[in-house]
Every structure is written in C-alpha cells, then in structure tokens.
Amino acid sequence: MFKNLRQLASYVGKYKIYAILTPIIVSLEVVMECLIPFFTADLITYVQQKYVVSDAILTKWFISFVESIIPGKPLAVVGGYCILLILMALTSLTFGAVAGITCSKASCGFAKNLRTELFNKTQDFSFENIDKFSTSSLVTRLTTDVTNVQQSFMMIIRTAIRSPLMFIFSILMAFIRGGSMALIFVVVIPVLLFGLIFIAKKAMPIFKKVFKKYDALNASIQENVHGMRVVKSFVREDHESDKFGTASQNVANDFVRADKILAFNNPLMLLCMYAVMTFVCLFGSQAIVKGDIIIGEFSALLTYGMQILMSLMMLSMIFVMITMSAECAKRICEVLNEDATIKNPPSPVYEVENGDIDFVNVSFKYSERAERYALSDVNLHIKSGQTVGIIGGTGSAKSTLVQLIPRLYDTTVGQVLVGGKDVRDYDIVSLRDSVSVVLQKNVLFSGTIKDNLRWGNENATDAEMERVCTLACADEFIKTFPDKYDTYIEQGGTNVSGGQKQRLCIARALLKKPKILILDDSTSAVDTRTDAMIRKAFAQEIPNTTKIIIAQRISSVEDADLIVVLDDGKIDSIGTHSELIKDNAIYKEIYESQTKGGKME
Ligand SMILES: Nc1ncnc2c1ncn2[C@@H]1O[C@H](COP(=O)(O)OP(=O)(O)OP(=O)(O)O)[C@@H](O)[C@H]1O
Ligand SMILES: [Mg+2]
Structure with missing residues (x-):
C-alpha cells in the first residue's frame, strides 16, 4: 500500500515546495495552539493566587518583560496576558490560512500532474492494453480515483502532520501542567488504536470491491450516452434506466456496508473522549479539593485533553481516507506501471520503402x-x-x-x-x-471539417484538402454546406450523415x-x-x-x-x-x- 503511495508522491513535481512548506507551517500552527492553553492556565493561576508568579521559565520571562515596561501594576500583567493570547490566536489563524493555501496548491498541482501522466500513458497504450483495462475503468481511474488520492495527499501533508504533532505536544504539555493526572490520556490510546485497526481491516475489502462497481457504473453511463440515439430508436430507455439503477444500487449498497463499519469510528472516539473527560473531572476536582493542583492547571489539562482526543479523531479519519484511497492508488499505479504492449524497437527503421x-x-x-x-x-x-x-x-x-x-x-x-x-x-x-x-x-471529432481533415496532415493546404475530398467524393456535399470546409462537426460527427x-x-x-x-x-x-x-x-x-x-x-x-x-x-x-x-x-x-x-x- 505504501509502495503505491510513495510512487504517486513522486508526481508532486514542481509543487514540491508547497508540499514541504505545508507541514512546516502546520507545525508552527500546532506550537501556537498548544501554547495558548499554557498561557491561559498561567493567567488564571496568576489572578487566582493574587498575582503570585508561577515557576515556568516562559511565564517568569513574560511577567518580568511586562513589569519592565509598566512596573508595579499587576493589572498591566493581566492586560499583557490578554494581548499575548490575542496575538497568539491571530498568528495561529494566519498559519492555518497560509497552510490551507499551500496545501491546496500542492495537492491540486499533484492531481494535475498525476492526471496528465495517466492521460499520456493511455495515449501510448495499444488496443490490447485498452482492451485489458476497458475504457470505462480507465475513465474511473483518471477521474474518481485521482480525486480520492488527491484528498488523501491533502490530508497527509496537512492533517497527518498536524494530528500526531498536536497529539505529542498536548501530551507533553498535559504532563507539564497536570503531572501524573495526564496518565489518564495514555490509558485510552491502546483502546482507541485497537478499535481503529479493527474497523479499517473490516472496511478495506469492501472498498476494494466498490471501485470495481464504479467501473461498471461508468461503463453504463458511457455506453448509454454514446449510444443515446440507438437507445431511443429501440425505445430501450426503461431497460437502460434499470441497468443503470442496478449499477448505481450496487455502488450504494457497498458504500452503505462500508459506512456501517466506519460508523463505529465516531462513537468509539466520543466514548473515549467522554470517558477521559469524566475521569479528568473526577480526579481533578478531588485533587483541587486536596490542594494538589490549582484551577489554572486543571483548565489547561481539560483543554489539552480535548486537543489530544481531537487529534486522535483526526488521525482516525485520515486512517479511513488512506484506507479508501490505497485501493485507488493501487488502481492508478496499475495503469502507470502497465507496459505498452506495442513499443518502438531499439533501432527502428524510419522509411517504408513501398506498399508491399x-x-x-x-x-x-x-x-x-x-x-x-x-x-x-x-x-x-x-x-x-x-x-x-x-x-x-x-x-x-x-x-x-x-x-x-x-x-x-x-x-x-x-x-x-x-x-x-x-x-x-x-x-x-x-x-x-x-x-x-x-x-x-x-x-x-468536434471541430470544423478542416480541423478533422488536418488529422491526416497538420500542414495540409486548402487545395490539398479539396483534392482529397474530391477523390473521396466528399467535395460535392461539403460545397452545399453554407460554411463549406469551415462547417462545424459536432462531437462524434452527429450532424453529418453516415455516408x-x-x-x-x-x-x-x-x-x-x-x-x-x-x-x-x-x-x-x-x-x-x-x-x-x-x-x-x-x-x-x-x-x-x-x-x-x-x-x-x-x-x-x-x-x-x-x-x-x-x-x-x-x-x-x-x-x-x-x-x-x-x-x-x-x-x-x-x-x-x-x-x-x-x-x-
Ligand atoms: N477487441 C477484441 N477483443 C476480443 N475479441 C475480438 C475483438 N475484436 C474482435 N474480436 C473477435 O474476433 C473475431 C473476428 O472479428 P472481426 O471484427 O475481425 O470480424 P469482421 O470479419 O471484421 O466482422 P464484421 O464483418 O462484422 O466487421 C470475432 O469472433 C470477434 O468476436
Ligand atoms: Mg470488421
């Protein structure tokens, strides 16, 4: 699975800079987000304990900095804290927004490169290669599959960096602020991991099947749209609707089956989240009463608890998304790694001597x-x-x-x-x-008659085109069209007769x-x-x-x-x-x- 994702990652190309910048900016955003509860706890403690300065180096440094500007006024320190928190929130917001932009540039560029590469690859395919995949499957791989992989890529460079970082920082901070009480968070992790792996294992085989059914769905659409005139002339609309309905129902059924399993993801997360919060409140309130911890630290613990569980929740979503797109990545790699069955020989002959x-x-x-x-x-x-x-x-x-x-x-x-x-x-x-x-x-193909003729020779002159059309007895009817050789041919040549x-x-x-x-x-x-x-x-x-x-x-x-x-x-x-x-x-x-x-x- 990771081999495929790694192969696809090489298509980031010139958008690599954005793919590198995004995790860096996201990391800075996480640092800001983790520092906010730290200083909030300080502020609460500072006010609650009648302006006693806490031991943390950051806090000591900050308070002496404010007092050097406005000496002897505890309220100025409170104001300083407020300004600091607002600034940190704004910085975090800016990092978040910039990361959003770089992430979207990287992932859209990646998808563009991947699609172009896939398209170019299919252009080299022989009829045998195309027969092997089928046209509709190639269409799904170039569209739906690429979109899924693009979303995964977006998650990997942003959320998959943010969540583990947030998780690690928050755990660290929770231990710094809450001491041994932070152990409650550690206990819940194996429970969650076990649940998530179980869910992914069950859902994976269903996703494998669902994309094959997508191919059938696309085949049905393609065939129907392509042969719309035949469908109508044989009054087969109902039959075609039934066929499409079945293909569509099959996809829906599989998604519902997969979703039934994935549906356990959120409740499991919430169960763990509330259980953890209940324990934190239970032990926390007792510790406050005993005077083991103070309210400021308790509030920080609650916020970090939230952040830890949120990051785990995001991780589980990434897990699902990657599970799903791993199958898409495999299907895309199959096309990219397919050898064109008809290739040029090592030293080809360029001149065809005669028509024998x-x-x-x-x-x-x-x-x-x-x-x-x-x-x-x-x-x-x-x-x-x-x-x-x-x-x-x-x-x-x-x-x-x-x-x-x-x-x-x-x-x-x-x-x-x-x-x-x-x-x-x-x-x-x-x-x-x-x-x-x-x-x-x-x-x-859609385009003028001249455009179509030029497929035979890009540089053909008008006189040459007229000559070949006369040979093929096409000149006689082209001349009757108002726009003559500039007549527009609709897609598939529907506005000219069969002959x-x-x-x-x-x-x-x-x-x-x-x-x-x-x-x-x-x-x-x-x-x-x-x-x-x-x-x-x-x-x-x-x-x-x-x-x-x-x-x-x-x-x-x-x-x-x-x-x-x-x-x-x-x-x-x-x-x-x-x-x-x-x-x-x-x-x-x-x-x-x-x-x-x-x-x-
Ligand atoms: N792409 C393909 N994949 C597999 N089998 C094929 C394919 N194209 C044709 N065949 C099979 O090869 C055989 C010969 O087909 P072909 O199209 O050459 O016949 P044909 O003489 O040109 O017929 P027609 O007069 O109807 O055009 C048929 O049995 C057909 O089913
Ligand atoms: Mg034939």
Missing part, C-alpha cells in the same frame, strides 16, 4: 488467455500498388487481419511484413503514417499520402454509384498506393487485382472475381445472394 504487404504464417488471438485464435495460418502476399478486396461473413476476422498491418495489434505467431520488413522493426509513427486505415468504427461521415474519414486518410490505404467497410453507407466513383478515382489518382478494401458488397471488390475470401479466421481462397466465381463456394454464394433477380443494388 506479406503475411507469413500469421496466427493471432486477442489476448494470451483467449482460447480461440481469431486468425489462423494466414499467408498472403500483396504487391505494392495492387488493389485487394477482402470479403467474408461477419466475424470472419476481416478487421482483425488488416489491423495487423499498421501494428494496431501484434501477431501472436508469424510475421507481417510491410515494404519487405517486419512491421515490428519500424518506428511506429513512420509505419502508421505510411499505412492509413479507415477503421470500421471511425469517428470524427458523409465515411467519405470525410476516407478523405482524412488520403491526406496522409499513404503507401497503403485500408478501407474497412468504409463505403457501406455510401450509394453504389458514389462507391464506384471513389474506386475509379483511386485507380486513376493514386495508382501506386496499395489499396485494401474490405466490403460486404461484391460490387465493391469485383474489379480488384486480388480478392481474399475469409472464413472463420482462415483464408478460404484468393483469386480474381472471375476465378472465384467459378471455384469458390462462399464467394459464389455471396455473389448470388446479392444478384438474385438481377443486381439488388
């Missing part, structure tokens, strides 16, 4: 634990500049196959070569710049001037005429680019140099349209189903 692609005995499964291979024994050789169609039923691993080319996943067995070299030998950025993929689940979105995604991919262009079902929402126009433009304008087209429609791939038929993760056949239509049962079946009664589209 070779799959050599490739088998692939999505995770080590998966029983089934998504792809098995794939051997495929594509020459630079060729157009290759990939066809097959849903789930036949078409998308899986092409995701291996830009190294979105690494092969489990075998090799994928691009331009004659293993994809694992390339610098990832160079490889992905040369291999442009229009993913099946593509997204546009328009696909064409914008193709244009964006083309802007990279890739050596290999992969379209994963990217024209499924585009009408057949426009689909044909796009393919024709590709053939004429980018003849040297290797083009891989995954499609459900035979018409999208029939002109291709090669067509690969995939079936259940294996290559069933490779050939041209005319060859496959003769020899391949699957291809023939798809063809016939689409042409029954003439061309269906």
